[in-house]
Amino acid sequence: MRIVTWNINSLRLRLGLLRHLVDALAPDVLCLQETKVPDALFPDAAPGALGFGHVARRGMKGYNGVAVLSRHPLVVDEAAPDWGGRGDCRHLAASVSLPGGEVLDLHNFYVPAGGDVPDRTVNPKFAHKLDFVDEATAWFRATGPRRRCVLVGDLNIAPLEHDVWSHKQLLGVVSHTPPEVERLNAWRDSGFVDAVRHFVPEDQKLYTWWSYRNRDWKASDRGRRLDHVWVSPDLRPNLGGYRILREARDWDGPSDHVPVAVDIDL
DNA sequence: ATGGTAGCGGAGCTA
Numbered sequence: 001m002r003i004v005t006w007n008i009n010s011l012r013l014r015l016g017l018l019r020h021l022v023d024a025l026a027p028d029v030l031c032l033q034e035t036k037v038p039d040a041l042f043p044d045a046a047p048g049a050l051g052f053g054h055v056a057r058r059g060m061k062g063y064n065g066v067a068v069l070s071r072h073p074l075v076v077d078e079a080a081p082d083w084g085g086r087g088d089c090r091h092l093a094a095s096v097s098l099p100g101g102e103v104l105d106l107h108n109f110y111v112p113a114g115g116d117v118p119d120r121t122v123n124p125k126f127a128h129k130l131d132f133v134d135e136a137t138a139w140f141r142a143t144g145p146r147r148r149c150v151l152v153g154d155l156n157i158a159p160l161e162h163d164v165w166s167h168k169q170l171l172g173v174v175s176h177t178p179p180e181v182e183r184l185n186a187w188r189d190s191g192f193v194d195a196v197r198h199f200v201p202e203d204q205k206l207y208t209w210w211s212y213r214n215r216d217w218k219a220s221d222r223g224r225r226l227d228h229v230w231v232s233p234d235l236r237p238n239l240g241g242y243r244i245l246r247e248a249r250d251w252d253g254p255s256d257h258v259p260v261a262v263d264i265d266l
Numbered sequence: 267a268t269g270g271t272a273g274c275g276g277a278g279c280t281a
Contacts, residue, residue, distance in 0.1 A: 009281085010273055034281085036273070062274050063281090113281055125280090156281095212271040212281090256272075256281085 001098070001264045003029045005108070005152035005227055006248075007209075007257035011035040011067065015046050017251050022050050024245055025261050028071050029096060033110040033154040035065035042067075060089045066108050066153075073097040080107075081139055083132050090132075098266055105146065109136075109153030118177045126174060129156070133183040140190040149232040150264070151192055154257060156226050157184040160197070162205045163225035175224055192230035195262045196242045209257045210249055217249060229262040238265045 004027035008014050011032060021030070030052065037043075037059045047055045052069035056076045059065035066089060068074060077093035090111070096104040112132050115125030140146075157180045161167040170176040188194060200206055207223025214220045231239065240263035248258040 013273070034273090063279085115280085213269080215270080 001029075001104070001266045002027050002261055003031070003106075003150055003152060003229065003264065004259050004261045005031045005033070005154075005229060006259040007033040007110070007154040007227060007255060009034045009036070009255040009257065011037050011065070012041075012043060014253065014255060015043060017248075017253070017255075018046065018050055020251055021245075021248070021259055024247070025243065025259060027069075027261065029106065030069040031092075031106070031108040031152045032067045032069070033065070033108070034063075035059050035067050036063060037065055056092055056094050058089045058092050060087070064089045064110055066090065066092045066110050068092055068094055068106065068108055070096060072099070081135070083135055084128065100266070102266060103148065104264075104266065105149040107149070107151040107153075109151065109155060111154065111156045113156050114174045114180070116174060118172060118174045118179070129174075130179060130183060133157075133180075133187055137183065137187040137190050140187065144191040146191050146232045147234045149191075150195075150235070150262075151230040152228065152260075154226055155184060155228050157181065158224040158226055159184045159188075160202055160225075162203060163207070165205070165207070165222040165224070170224070175226060188230055191232060193233055193236055195229040195231045195239055196225075196244070196260065198236065198239055199242050206244065208244055208260055212256050227257055227260050229260055231262075231264065235264055239263070240265045 054070040057067040080093035112129040114129035117123040120127035208227040210217035243261040
């Protein structure tokens with residue numbers, strides 16, 4: 001069972017790259033963020049052509065948007081919260097029915113980026129980000145503990161020192177500030193383990209995002225690990241491997257994020 | 267301290 005998460009930064013603009021992704025990783029379940037397409041304009045024929053017979057999507061005009069493309073049947077959990085009551089299309093919860101009759105619970109998140117100034121008293125976007133993570137943490141605590149559950153997405157926070165290219169230089173930069181990191185850790189500790197760091201020691205650099213604003217992303221390599229895969233603790237023994245598809249950052253017309261894959265033996 | 271690029275939608279917001 002291979003689960004992939006990717007902030008595609010416009011589904012319609014990068015439909016062609018999905019073929020590259022399927023060729024490279026052959027996901028069973030593909031979770032997308034920043035689809036930037038309202039449901040009425042979703043390219044309905046595309047997933048089937050790539051072998052994904054089951055689709056869940058939640059999109060809006062212009063911004064945000066999440067989708068799940070799956071080779072196995074999906075049931076969307078419509079009762080999951082609308083975080084902040086904003087109708088923001090930042091979360092899809094679904095159950096995946098596996099061939100053996102087992103069910104996997106899936107959460108696909110796009111956490112607010114939080115703007116530029118890491119001060120909630122002057123930057124409402126930063127306040128929104130912190131509140132979003134607090135609300136999610138409280139909900140997962142209140143409704144847990146979970147089994148056979150996977151949470152993925154662009155969480156827009158790089159928690160560890162080596163999840164950014166320079167811990168010192170990014171301590172005051174939104175995505176790596178202490179209040180964000182504390183909250184992300186509390187959210188994870190509400191009932192998950194970090195599936196990628198399960199395989200990679202904390203003293204090794206790991207990035208999933210490189211800004212468009214660098215002349216040469218590879219040469220400067222100023223990346224951050226913003227995209228995550230978490231699993232409930234019962235699945236830890238089932239973790240089979242991971243892959244961060246760095247090469248995707250060099251695809252023609254790339255997203256600024258690259259796909260992250262985790263294999264779970266089920 | 268600043269500016270650098272990208273997507274949506276058709277100016278300015280968001281990232």
